[in-house]
Amino acid sequence: MIGSNPELKFTGSDxxxxxxxxxxxxxxxxxxITPPDSLxxxxxxxxxxxxxxxxxxxxxxxxxxxxxxxxxLFLYGNTHxxxxxxxxESDQTTIDWNERNIKSRxxxxxxxxxxxxxxFSQGGSVYETDDILYxxxxxxxxxxxxxxxxxxxxxxxxxVKKNEENELFIKGAKYTTCNLSDPHFFIKSEKIKVIPGNxxxxxxxxxxxxxxxxxxxxxxxxxxQPRQKxxxxxxxxxxxxxxxxxxxxGGGYYFGFSEYFDLKLTGDVYSKGGxxxxxxxxxxxxxxxxxxxxxxxxxxxxxxxxxxxxTNDFWVRWSHRPxxxxxxxxxxxxxxxxxxxxxxxxxxxxxxxxxxxxxFQSSLSYSQKFQRIPFNMSSTFRQRxxxxxxxxxxxxxxxxxxxxRMYPFKNLAKSSNSPIAKIxxx
Numbered sequence: 491m492i493g494s495n496p497e498l499k500f501t502g503s504d505x506x507x508x509x510x511x512x513x514x515x516x517x518x519x520x521x522x523i524t525p526p527d528s529l530x531x532x533x534x535x536x537x538x539x540x541x542x543x544x545x546x547x548x549x550x551x552x553x554x555x556x557x558x559x560x561x562x563l564f565l566y567g568n569t570h571x572x573x574x575x576x577x578x579e580s581d582q583t584t585i586d587w588n589e590r591n592i593k594s595r596x597x598x599x600x601x602x603x604x605x606x607x608x609x610f611s612q613g614g615s616v617y618e619t620d621d622i623l624y625x626x627x628x629x630x631x632x633x634x635x636x637x638x639x640x641x642x643x644x645x646x647x648x649x650v651k652k653n654e655e656n657e658l659f660i661k662g663a664k665y666t667t668c669n670l671s672d673p674h675f676f677i678k679s680e681k682i683k684v685i686p687g688n689x690x691x692x693x694x695x696x697x698x699x700x701x702x703x704x705x706x707x708x709x710x711x712x713x714x715q716p717r718q719k720x721x722x723x724x725x726x727x728x729x730x731x732x733x734x735x736x737x738x739x740g741g742g743y744y745f746g747f748s749e750y751f752d753l754k755l756t757g758d759v760y761s762k763g764g765x766x767x768x769x770x771x772x773x774x775x776x777x778x779x780x781x782x783x784x785x786x787x788x789x790x791x792x793x794x795x796x797x798x799x800x801t802n803d804f805w806v807r808w809s810h811r812p813x814x815x816x817x818x819x820x821x822x823x824x825x826x827x828x829x830x831x832x833x834x835x836x837x838x839x840x841x842x843x844x845x846x847x848x849x850f851q852s853s854l855s856y857s858q859k860f861q862r863i864p865f866n867m868s869s870t871f872r873q874r875x876x877x878x879x880x881x882x883x884x885x886x887x888x889x890x891x892x893x894x895r896m897y898p899f900k901n902l903a904k905s906s907n908s909p910i911a912k913i914x915x916x
Contacts, residue, residue, distance in 0.1 A: 546571065546572070546573050546585065547571070547572040547573070547855060547857070547868065547870070548563075548565060548569065548570065548571050548572070548583075548585070549565075549569070549570045549853075549872070550565035550566055550567055550568065550569045550570075550583075551567040551568035551569075552566040552567025552568070553566050553567065554566070560586075560588065561586070561587040561588050562584060562585065562586045562587070562588075563584070563585040564582075564583075564584050565582070565583040565584070565585075566581075566582055567581065567582075567606075568581065568606065568849075568851065569581065569582065569583040569594070569606075570823075570851070570853065571583060571585075571592060571594075572821050572855060573592075573626075574812070574813070574819075575612055575780070575811045575812065575813055576610070576611065576612045576624075576811075577610075577611040577612075577809070577811065577821070577823060578592065578594055578608060578609070578610050578611070578622075578624075579606075579608070579609045579851075580594035580595065580596065580606050580607065580608035580609070581595075581596055581597045581605055581606020581607075582594065582595055582596070582597055582606070583608075589625075590625055590626040590627045591623060591624065591625050591626070592623075592624045592626075593621075593622070593623045593624075594608040594610075594619075594621070594622050595608060595620065595621040595622075596608065596620060596621075604620070607619065607620060608620070608621070608622050610622050610624070610631070610633075611809065611811065612656070615638060615640070615656065615686070616638060616639070617633060617636050617637075617638045618636065618637045618638070619633045619634060619635055619636045619637075620634045620635030620636075621633070621634035621635065622634070628654060629653075629654040630651070630652060630653050630654060631650075631651070631652040632649075632650070632651055632652075633647070633649075633650040633651075633652065634648070634649060634650075635647075635648065636650045636660075637671070638658075640658075640684055640686055640690075643665060643666070643667055643690070643713070644665075644666050644667065644668070644669060644673070645658065645660060645663060645664070645665060645682070645684060646663065646664035646666075646673070646676070647660035647661065647662060647663045647664075647682075648661055648662030648663075649661040649662065656686050657683065657684060657685050657686070658682075658683070658684040658686075659681075659682075659683055660681070660682045660683075660684065661680065661681060662680060663678070663679050663680070663681070663682040663692075664676040664677070664678055665677040665679070665682060665690065665692070665695075665713070672700075674699065674700065675697070675698065675699050675700075676697075676698055677692070677695050677696070677697055677698075677711070678695060678696050678697075678698050678703075679692045679693055679694065679695035679696075679711075680693060680694070681693040688714075689712055689713060689714050690711075690712070690713040691710075691711070691712055692710060692711040692712070692713070693710060694707070694708065694709050694710065695707075695708055695710075695711055696708075720746050721743070721744055721745050721746045722743070722744055723742075723743055723744075724740065724741060724742045724743060724744055724754065724756055725741060726738040726739055726740050726741025726742075726756075726758075727739050727740055731760070733762075733790075733792045733793075734760040734761075734762050734764050734790060734791070734792060735760050735761035735762040736760070736761040737758060737759060737760045737761070738758065738759050739758040739766075740756050740758065741756060741757060741758075742754065742755045742756030742757055742768075743755055743756075749774070750773060750774050750775065750776075751771070751772070751773045751774075752771060752772050753769070753770070753771045754768075754769070754770045754771070755767075755768070755769055756768045758788075760790075760791070762791050762792065762793060762798075763791035763798075764788070764789055764790045764791045764792075765788075765789055766786065766787065766788040766789070767786070767787045767788075768784070768785070768786045768787075769784070769785050769786075770782070770783070770784045771783050771784075777813055778812070778813055778816070779810060779811060779812045779813060779820070780810075780811055780813075781808070781809050781810035781811055781822070782807075782808075782809050783806075783807070783808045783809075784805075784806070784807040784808075785804070785805075785806055786804060786805045786806075786827075786831075787802075787803070787804045788801075788802070788803045788804070788831070788834065789801070789802050790803070790834050801830055801834050802828075803827065803828040803830050803831040803834055804827050804828055804831065805826070805827030805828070805831045806824060806825075806826060806827055807824065807825050808822055808823075808824040808825075809822065809823055809824075810822035810823075817858065817859040817860070817861060818856070818857065818858045818859070819856070819857050820854075820855070820856050821853075821854075821855045821856075822853070822854050822855075823851070823852060823853050824852040824853075824854075825850045825851065825852055826850050826852055826873070826875045829877045829880050830877075831877075832877060848876055848877055848878045849874065849875065849876045849877075850874070850875050850877070851872065851873070851874050851875075852872070852873045852874075852875075853870060853871065853872045853873070854870065854871045855868065855869070855870040855871075856868065856869050856870075857869075864893055864894040864896060865891060865892065865893050865894070866891075866892055866894070867889070867890065867891045867892070868889075868890050869887050869888060869889045869890070870887065870888050871884075871885065871886070871887045871888075872884070872885045873885075892916075893916050894916065895914050895915070895916040896914060896915060896916065897911065897912070897913065897914045898913070898914075898915075899911060899913055
């Protein structure tokens with residue numbers, strides 16, 4: 491294509507031209523398997539710096555609408571965004587290149603329940619939210635209804651502002667170590683500041699059990715969160731279940747090998763013969779990549795009126811995030827396992843979001859920029875699993891090769907405003 495405007499490419503899908511010529515509606519040709527795509531933000535005026543540092547890789551299961559004049563992209567249905575070390579998944583996402591923003595939010599199903607709440611990941615931190623607005627230029631975010639874990643503590647907040655240093659300013663905050671969506675106990679404060687790996691600063695706060703306040707009121711508080719890791723024993727919790735009997739759950743050992751690698755090994759034991767093993771590791775190579783991996787195995791033995799029932803289940807989670815530096819990058823988001831894992835293992839106790847989900851997605855992506863030639867390539871493999879129907883959908887790796895826009899007559903023209911200088915192709 492020859493012209494003076496950037497060329498926008500959507501590969502692997504069918505185009506439908508809307509009534510308004512300034513909008514393009516993109517409907518996936520396969521409603522179950524949406525081919526991945528990547529879009530480099532259109533360049534603005536020559537004097538304006540592009541704040542988007544790398545390629546934005548995105549997919550949407552339902553549809554995409556691109557407003558060419560306003561330079562906005564709307565994604566609907568199980569949307570997935572990869573941007574450097576940032577991963578964002580939600581049910582509805584908007585990318586605005588003029589404002590340098592990504593905005594995501596949930597939708598409501600026919601019963602009025604929230605579906606596809608945004609999950610934002612960056613630099614090892616994961617934020618489950620109701621609504622998030624992230625700015626490429628300032629690297630700041632405004633978040634509504636957030637739940638996040640920071641250095642072993644769990645933060646709940648109504649309104650959150652995140653700055654470029656990943657510091658959190660939380661309004662209507664709950665600070666707790668209880669991992670339930672509705673914690674048994676927490677410190678309640680109207681204002682909390684979180685400095686990752688350093689400390690948590692709080693205004694006036696009160697210790698509560700459920701929603702019952704206690705006499706413990708303090709005008710301010712500071713809770714240290716040191717970065718150094720230490721190995722040690724993880725003590726189990728105890729209790730009783732109707733199906734599996736008495737249990738010791740979550741006991742094991744934590745290995746704090748270094749700031750680049752750790753390992754947590756825990757297990758469960760049940761009086762009726764069942765047991766579980768869980769391994770979690772976090773890793774980081776400075777300036778290259780970071781990630782985390784979890785493997786869980788459960789053997790359940792439950793009594794029935796005739797014979798004991800035995801089930802074997804496993805689940806794998808892997809998140810690999812590249813740094814923004816370098817010419818190549820590899821990212822992974824793997825989440826899947828056996829069909830009966832959620833129902834057989836009381837997932838709601840330690841992961842409420844997973845317990846209410848029936849569909850899980852996994853993806854592997856690789857991109858490469860070439861230094862001496864004006865080409866870049868990307869490839870993505872995707873898999874989708876529905877644990878209710880037992881259906882697995884896999885797509886063969888999609889491959890895209892793009893050439894950057896070139897201006898062959900730019901050096902021949904006397905002025906950059908010359909029509910000859912603006913002739914380009916890609």
